[in-house]
Amino acid sequence: MKIYLIDELIKSFLLKVAAFLSDLKIGMKIWGLKVKQRQIEIFYGYGHKNIRATHKTTLELTKEESLTKKGDCIVAVNVDKGFPNLDQSFLNLCKSKDCRITVVLECEEISDEIIGFGHPNLTFQHPSDMVIRKSQFICPRTLMIGANKAAQNLNKQLISKLQDSRAKVQIKLIAEL
Numbered sequence: 335m336k337i338y339l340i341d342e343l344i345k346s347f348l349l350k351v352a353a354f355l356s357d358l359k360i361g362m363k364i365w366g367l368k369v370k371q372r373q374i375e376i377f378y379g380y381g382h383k384n385i386r387a388t389h390k391t392t393l394e395l396t397k398e399e400s401l402t403k404k405g406d407c408i409v410a411v412n413v414d415k416g417f418p419n420l421d422q423s424f425l426n427l428c429k430s431k432d433c434r435i436t437v438v439l440e441c442e443e444i445s446d447e448i449i450g451f452g453h454p455n456l457t458f459q460h461p462s463d464m465v466i467r468k469s470q471f472i473c474p475r476t477l478m479i480g481a482n483k484a485a486q487n488l489n490k491q492l493i494s495k496l497q498d499s500r501a502k503v504q505i506k507l508i509a510e511l
Contacts, residue, residue, distance in 0.1 A: 371511040373424040379410030381441070381501035387485040387493045391469055393448065394485075395477075395505060397462035407465070407485045409439065409496055410503050417458040420507075427509040428452035428478070435478040437466060438506040439488070441496060446489040450481035452509065477507075 382401045387393075389407035396405075399412045417425070427433055433452030438445060448466055459474035466481045495501050 371427055371509075373421065373427050373509045375415065375420050375424050375507040377413060377415035377419075377505050379413035379503050379505055381496035381498050381503065382408075382411045383497060383499055385409060385411075385493065385496045387488055387496070389485040391467065391484050393466040393481070393483065393488070394475075395464045409485055409488065409493070410505060413464075413505060416460070416462050417464065418461060420458070424507070424509055425456075425458050427511055428458075429454050429456055430511050433509055433511045436506075436508040436510070437478075438508070439492060439503055440506070441492055441501050441503040444489060444492045444495055446483075446492050448481050448483045448488075450478035453479055 379395060384401045384403050384405065385408060386403060386406045387409050392407040394405070394408045395410045395413050396408055397413050397416050401408055401411050428435055430452050431454055435450050435452055437448040437450075439448075450466060450468075453470075453472060455472050456476055456478075457472075457474050458477075463475045464477040465473075465475045466477055466484075467479050468481050468484050470479050472479060496503060
């Protein structure tokens with residue numbers, strides 16, 4: 335009977351510790367209790383007159399300032415962060431096969447959300463491009479795989495806004511495990 339009470343006290347204490355650590359965005363498993371890990375990156379980019387957003391399997395964000403009409407997956411240019419600028423804890427979390435990655439694009443109060451997954455083989459090595467993929471293909475440019483949307487699936491009002499080079503887009507990356 336006393337062992338049961340001690341176990342309950344320890345479990346109660348650990349639950350309080352887990353709640354505290356969760357507030358600090360640190361995750362852990364305690365006796366089957368999973369506390370969610372979450373990392374967020376927020377940065378900005380711009381639209382461009384050549385944004386078409388017609389690609390069927392990918393969507394790209396780039397630090398490059400120019401865009402030709404061949405770049406049919408690109409939805410933001412001149413973004414102010416690339417992989418080298420993202421926090422290492424965010425990138426490490428994305429390397430888990432169980433990590434869910436959400437990308438939220440917002441321009442002039444119009445937004446859209448893309449959901450995909452991380453993978454242990456992601457390298458995040460490209461200096462200027464981040465690619466969201468519906469497929470499972472991984473290369474140095476890949477941000478996430480198994481995405482629910484590609485460029486052609488984005489909100490058409492959002493794409494219309496992004497076809498103006500003066501349009502500023504907020505890009506929010508959320509990694510959760």
